[in-house]
Amino acid sequence: MSYIALYREWRPQSFADMVGQEHVTRTLQNALRKGRIAHAYLFSGPRGTGKTSSAKILAKAINCVNGPAEEPCNECPACRGITAGSIMDVVEIDAASNRGVDEIRELREQVKYAPTEVRYKVYIVDEVHMLTTEAFNALLKTLEEPPQHVVFILATTEPHKLPATILSRCQRFDFHRISGRQTVDRLRQIAADKQISVAEDALWMIARAAEGGMRDALSIFDQLISFGGDQVTADTITSLLGGVRTDVLSAIASAIAEKDMQQALTLLGSLLEEGKEAGQILHELTVYFRDLLMLKTVPGLQEVQDRAQYDKQFAEIAERFEAKQLIDMITRMTDTAQEMKWHNQGTLLLEMLMIRLCKDESDDKQELIRRIENLERQLAAGVIGKQSTQETFGTSGEKAQQSSLDRSTATPRQAAGTRSSQPAGTQKQTAKSPVSQPESSQPAPSPAARSLHKLIQNPNYDLFQKVSSGWNQVLDEVKRRKITAQAWLLDGEPTAVDSGNVIVAFKNQIHRDTVMKPIHKSVIDEVLSEFLGEPCSLVAVLQSEWKAFKQQGHEELASTAEDPLVSETITLFGQDLVEIED
Structure with missing residues (x-):
């Protein structure tokens, strides 16, 4: 045979x-059982879930010599003939290759004739969504009022492509994906019948690969039997299908839990050297962490799980993660999977993901705590609203603020005395003197220059060289994450770097102001931090401000040192703890 x-x-x-x-x-x-046989049925659902098989069983049930019956006897000539495909009155049509209006017109002519071998003529139209619009129109009237001896069974994986006029003429049945547990039970039954030894985890790997389709599962199982003979193991499946073994996934998850970046990258490199695709590795890892999340959140709901069993090791790994951590990690994995669709460097994206998953969050937390404490100090001093904004975004409108400050230093009594003791013409000239006085004297350092003073005194030349030589890489990475942020950053040029800030000078004020908006700055800060390997923050200034600062920085030190009060304060508290404000 x-x-x-x-x-x-x-x-x-x-x-x-x-x-x-x-x-x-x-x-x-x-x-x-009640004899309520409809003239048209629509079976819809994913591939390999039993649509065509159900259609043939239904055709046997209504044509069985004992029928119409709830179950076909599979013994009578009608049942055996339909199973063998030898009954001419049961016609199976592939709509993908018979999709034109001419084929449907021919079918419409054939339905007029009575069946010759069985009780009903049954037309099973597979992949019916492939019919053309003209073919659907030709089928409408026949489908609505077929002869009493005709039953149509339409099958499709994409019911949304069918016209509403067709859907309304059929009884619709939606077939579901077959669960992993049901697939494993069926495979175990077949293995026992064939006297084949199959490992339990291998059965579940087949079920996951089938994605809810029983036909796919049986095809994979058939191929594995040909490959491995009477013994089918997890290694057999990974060798044939290119999947990732569960023990390797467990080792990667353990390395991530321990923040062991070297071990995680080593395991990942081994998988890539074996020829595993980056997308396949990411998919398997996502499913594994999904199972960890399910066990962590709903441990008693094992029917929604996708694993053969929960051994002690798997439960221990789940205990090492918090549910929020797992959710964040799965979110990063799905985001990376989405990026892989538009990126030709899947391996690079997977390695970057592994580094992020293994990165110690304590560094980010410490940086956040430091920034919060700094904000609290500024709020307590009452300068967060005005001063920090000026120091960050520069000194546009600085002359007007300086004029207002000069005018406010004169007491009301002095102002009144001046107005009363001088003639009108003299009063007009005197009123202008506070505004013109700063222009005649040496200009005061700008707020931006004062905020950058520590950077110009202790610049980090090594980091600056790294940023300058790799600036194009920074721009490319910013563009990949947020193209609008890169468009505004193009106008900038790095001018200095210290351990916590990257100073970038811009020609135009609009570029400087826009990159400092949180929606853009957060992306740029993240890219700079990853590029330099430590937390960094962008500080944007105008090129004119940067040049003025370099010229005024040392002069400011000399002028302030001459003030006895300032000198005494520096002596008591030290240069680093003293900030001079006008």
């Missing part, structure tokens, strides 16, 4: 053999 593929050999021959579609079989059996 010639070889028959497993999915054909184990195709369900009765409604009782159907797996995972109880809602469909129950409805059809009730209709058969």
